Amino acid sequence: MAQRHRPRISASYRIETPLDPKRAAEAMAGEQSSGTFLKLAGETDALRERHAARVESVIRRETVTAPSLPGALPSETYTRADVILSWPLENIGASLPNLLATVLGNLTELRELSGLRLTDITLPNDFIKAFAGPQFSIDGTRRLAGVDDGPLIGTIIKPSVGLSPEQTADLVKQLIEAGIDFIKDDELIADPPYSPLAKRVPAIMRVIEEHAQRTGRKPMYAFNITGDIDEMRQRHDLVRDHGGTCIMASVNWVGMSSLVALRRHSELPIHGHRNGWGLFYRHPQIGMSYRAYQALLRLAGADHLHVNGLGSKFAEADESVIDSARACLAPLLEGPGRDDRAMPVFSSAQTIHQAPATFAKLHSTDLIFTCGGGIMGHPNGIAAGCRSLRAAWEATANGVPLEEQAKQEPDLAVALRAFRSPFSG
Known part of the structure; x- marks a missing residue:
């Protein structure tokens, strides 16, 4: 039987990176879900299938010769790209602070990035319905x-x-x-x-x-x-x-x-x-x-x-x-x-x-x-x-x-x- 569709949260970014943008996006997805700097025994294929962040798209933009932010990996060029990542809602639940910890959080400090800007966010109806929203x-x-x-x-x-x-x-x-x-x-x-x-x-x-x-x-x-x-x-x-x-x-x-x-x-x-x-x-x-x-x-x-x-x-x-x-x-x-x-x-x-x-x-x-x-x-x-x-x-x-x-x-x-x-x- 096919697995029931599980709602996902998606976030759009403009990134700048000394790496190939696809590799940088994969680093972002791993950092903000199941991954770390090395593979652990508990990170099974089943766990990744259920909880890992996904790279939905990567669109390359312009290349620059100097990083916009300090602390990034050294390189002769830095590529800007539009990236969309998504996460299963069950990773987060109905929590705004934990949502922000997921879609921004440690991403802002990765050495793989010399720029990171969250440009949009798409929330599933299940998440939106969990909040009363404006009263008036x-x-x-x-x-x-x-x-x-x-x-x-x-x-x-x-x-x-x-x-x-x-x-x-x-x-x-x-x-x-x-x-x-x-x-x-x-x-x-x-x-x-x-x-x-x-x-x-x-x-x-x-x-x-x-x-x-x-x-x-x-x-x-x-x-x-x-x-x-x-x-x-x-x-x-x-x-x-x-x-x-x-x-x-x-x-x-x-x-x-x-x-x-x-x-x-x-x-x-x-x-x-x-x-x-x-x-x-x-x-x-x-x-x-x-x-x-x-x-x-x-x-x-x-x-x-x-x-x-x-x-x-x-x-x-x-x-x-x-x-x-x-x-x-x-x-x-x-x-x-x-x-x-x-x-x-x-x-x-x-x-x-x-x-x-x-x-x-x-x-x-x-x-x-x-x-x-x-x-x-x-x-x-x-x-x-x-x-x-x-x-x-x-x-x-x-x-x-x-x-x-x-x-x-x-x-x-x-x-x-x-x-x-x-x-x-």
Whole structure:
């Protein structure tokens, strides 16, 4: 009788190697499954058949004369190649940290490689179904923020550090009265002595609740609860008990397991901030692509994920930003009762100028468009900054050039003159 098909996980890489790429791929497969530097008695043919990683494909690319990373075997030339490996799901089970240990892990240190970048990952349905994924996703976020269509216009508390709870609440009051949809703590502030969450949360939520009672509109505020898992659970409860509708965590630093645990506990959307992402992507021959990583963060439970922004102050290319956002909006598993998309969050020096290009490339307004200076730096004030952004996105969605829309929108006209396009250092 034929063996029942067993689901497999596959991972795609761009490698650089002093060896023949096929030999390097075989070394990768052996290192990350049943092999070691010599054959052991326990590594039987039956064990290899059931558990060994497989080299699914190797496509040679260009050759270079110097290694991209130190520590590789010496050679006169180094070949780059696209490699796909796969593993049986039973090697790993439903575990995100052990998945990462398998598809990256020791591969990053092999002397057979002078470059290794994880570019994509394909997960079987059995693995995806083992995780609850985002609890609120896009529709739940829109419902809580009271925004039925168009992007959520958002901002970040600035200055990033130094404001007391009362000063922060005063700024929040200005922002929500100006018409903002979404506000977030900066990643640099969580629970510092000068602004403890136990004081900051009630001060901010008092302002938001008063506004909601008066207007029927309750903007979303993402409180940064980053900490160890016990701290994050306690801080989540503090936000929930004061009527808050969103929590934020620095996903690269709390870790995958803590994010999974937070998702199990949470009754609120989780805003995933990816500060530190440059460690993973800035060198083209090491790290991983966000297309691969965002899928794992969504399975872990993130409802919103940062993707940088077009024409931003950061190093990431616009093509990478859009690819990241598209990946966040692509379902991992389609089916009734499940929506595992994450709302992409555009940020970093965004103004009215990036709205047309963002929409043209993404073909969606299911996003959070956060602007700090692009709102608070408007010459006519915060409310004018909010109005200019709404006018820019409305014009963009209707196919109207910003300059044309500005003839009827004075705040947009001022913003077009006030902000450079695109951002330059």
